[in-house]
Amino acid sequence: MxxxxxxxxxxxxxxxxxxxxxxxxxxxxxxxxxxxxxxxxxxxxxxEMSLMGPKRTFVHQAKYTRDILKKFEMGDSKPMTTSMSTNTALDADEDGEAVDQKEFRWMIGSLLYLMATRPDIQFAVCLCARYQASPRTSHRQNVKRIFRYLKFTPELGLWYSSGYSLSLRGFSDADHAGCRIDRKSTSSTCQLLGTSLVWRFCALERLQVEGVDNALIKGEIESQWTGLIDLLV
Structure with a gap:
């Protein structure tokens, strides 16, 4: 360890x-x-893993994806090509109709578990998860859209191969004060070892003015431990 x-x-x-x-x-x-x-x-x-030969591994949760689609009666829903509309601006929607909190949290929890192999839904799921305390119809509709996207892409996953360069690369980005509700910045970082994703992070920044700098700092911190791999291979 x-x-x-x-x-x-x-x-x-x-x-x-x-x-x-x-x-x-x-x-x-x-x-x-x-x-x-x-x-x-x-x-x-x-x-659940798919081993694609001695040097390749495809990690996915296709069976789990189909199971949760069936569990929440979304198996026959119309597929969507994206997990969230670019025009979506979720807020507390205090005047909206309340929905079953237990079911909403159950849906969010199922999606959070799926994020282990589906970084493409991370932002949409985490945005919807902010409203678990008092979910409204608008929040549930956005969660259902994520399920409809999963219906369109049930077998996506993470591909790992050892047959390429083991160079470590990091990427950071932030949209300064981009949130339409509270003007916070969304920062994200990821680390690639060769062509394989080994780390990812996405969050709303509490410090609006320093959003871009915080994204770079997070990327630097994460690269410190990931860089250990370069010393060992």
């Missing part, structure tokens, strides 16, 4: 090394094909 990051693990065996990072996603690799394959087999027995 890492001394700084408690979700970062190293296993040394017979001169070979296995690297595992566990947060929501499970990212792993190593210097020995046998060691990596053994770990992959153990994980496949516990989680």
């Amino acid at each position: 890492g001394s700084v990051d408690k979700t970062f693990f190293l296993l040394s065996r017979g001169g070979d090394t296995l690297i595992v990072q566990i947060y929501v996603d499970i990212i792993f690799g190593g210097s020995s094909h046998a060691l990596v394959s053994s770990f992959a087999e153990q994980m496949s027995r516990e989680f």
Whole structure:
């Protein structure tokens, strides 16, 4: 276990090394094909994973996606090509009709779990999750749109390959005071190891003026622990 990051693990065996990072996603690799394959087999027995050959892994939750569509009676809904409209401006909607809070939280919780392999829905889900305390019809409609998007893209997931460069790249962005409701900034960062996504983050900034700077700071902090991989491979 890492001394700084408690979700970062190293296993040394017979001169070979296995690297595992566990947060929501499970990212792993190593210097020995046998060691990596053994770990992959153990994980496949516990989680839904598709192993695409010795150097490629596709992690998805297609079965879970179909299960929650059925659970919330969205299996026959009309598919949507996006999870949220670009014109959406959710607010508390205090004058709107209240909906079942328990069901709304159940829907949000199901989507939060799915975000482990679906970063494309992260922003839309987290925006809707802000209104769990007092959900309205408008909030539920936006959540249902996310489900309709999942109906259109049930088999999307994360692709990991060890056959390419292991160079570490980071990206940061922020829309300064872009929120239409409270003028907060939305910042996001991601880290790529070669062509594989190994870290992502998205949040509304509390400090509006420093939104862009905060995005860069977050990217720098995250790259510090991710950079450990470059020293080990």
